[in-house]
Amino acid sequence: MRCQLCLGLSWQPLCKHCLKTILAPTPAFRILESGLKVYSFYNYNDIAPLLHTKHTYIGAKIFTQLGKHTFFEFFKTFELPRGIYAIPIDDHVRHGYSHSAILAKATQPYLMPLYCSLRAQNHISYSGKSRAYRKTNKRDFVVKIKEQVDIVLIDDIVTTGSTLKEAHDALKKHDVNVLFALVLADAKEN
Ligand SMILES: [Zn+2]
Numbered sequence: 001m002r003c004q005l006c007l008g009l010s011w012q013p014l015c016k017h018c019l020k021t022i023l024a025p026t027p028a029f030r031i032l033e034s035g036l037k038v039y040s041f042y043n044y045n046d047i048a049p050l051l052h053t054k055h056t057y058i059g060a061k062i063f064t065q066l067g068k069h070t071f072f073e074f075f076k077t078f079e080l081p082r083g084i085y086a087i088p089i090d091d092h093v094r095h096g097y098s099h100s101a102i103l104a105k106a107t108q109p110y111l112m113p114l115y116c117s118l119r120a121q122n123h124i125s126y127s128g129k130s131r132a133y134r135k136t137n138k139r140d141f142v143v144k145i146k147e148q149v150d151i152v153l154i155d156d157i158v159t160t161g162s163t164l165k166e167a168h169d170a171l172k173k174h175d176v177n178v179l180f181a182l183v184l185a186d187a188k189e190n
Contacts, residue, residue: 004050004062013058014050014065023047025070028186032161036153036168037180041070044157044187051156051185054099063099063156067106071154071182075110084179086111089155089167090120090139103184104154111152117144118167126159134162141170153181159189 002008003015005022014023025041032038044051050066053059086107088100104113120139129137145151153167164181171178 004053004058012065013061019065019069023066023069025073027074029180030158030161030186030188032165032168034165034168036161036164036178038158038161038164038183038186039074039180040158040183040186041074042185044159044185047185054156055094057096059099060097060102063102064106066184067103070184071103071106072110074182075107078110080110080179083150084111085114085149085151086154087114087118087145087151087167087171087176089118089153089163090123090141091115092119092123099156100154103156103182107152107154107182114145114149114151118142118171119144126163131160131162134160139163139166141167143170143174143176145171145174145176148175148177150177150179152179155181155183157185157187158183159187 003010004013005018008015029037029039050062053062086104088104091098091101101115119142122140124137126134168178
């Protein structure tokens with residue numbers, strides 16, 4: 001196949017050269033008002049076309065590659081005790097796979113993915129919606145974790161942080177300890 005970025009011949013949708021150059025991660029973090037620390041690896045605008053593949057066939061491969069390139073590499077240098085779970089936000093399957101579940105899988109073996117444990121009841125799209133809209137149309141998460149565990153929240157994008165905050169609040173009510181969140185890209189609105 002051809003690399004989605006440079007159109008050069010490649011075994012994967014993203015070639016090694018592009019991963020090393022234009023897709024070299026730029027790790028950053030921000031702290032939400034709730035105190036949750038959110039690590040990200042790209043600016044949203046820099047990889048938006050790749051993130052938009054998430055509802056296509058090739059998207060599963062691209063998310064697998066990006067997850068390994070960012071999350072997996074991050075944990076190589078980040079000292080964490082074993083026994084921590086990775087919780088993908090709302091990993092219900094759309095178009096044959098869940099992008100957040102793919103990203104959670106990329107944290108192995110450093111974290112243990114716990115699939116289908118945090119499901120939104122409201123799947124309305126937040127794309128282009130205001131902070132006020134997001135606040136009045138909550139995700140309404142159902143938590144399916146019974147033990148008291150330490151976890152890292154996983155998603156593809158942070159925008160206003162409202163989804164992560166709501167997930168954090170829902171998990172706290174179930175005595176789940178959220179250490180921090182990991183997302184591929186930060187789409188902070190200025
Ligand atoms: Zn390339």
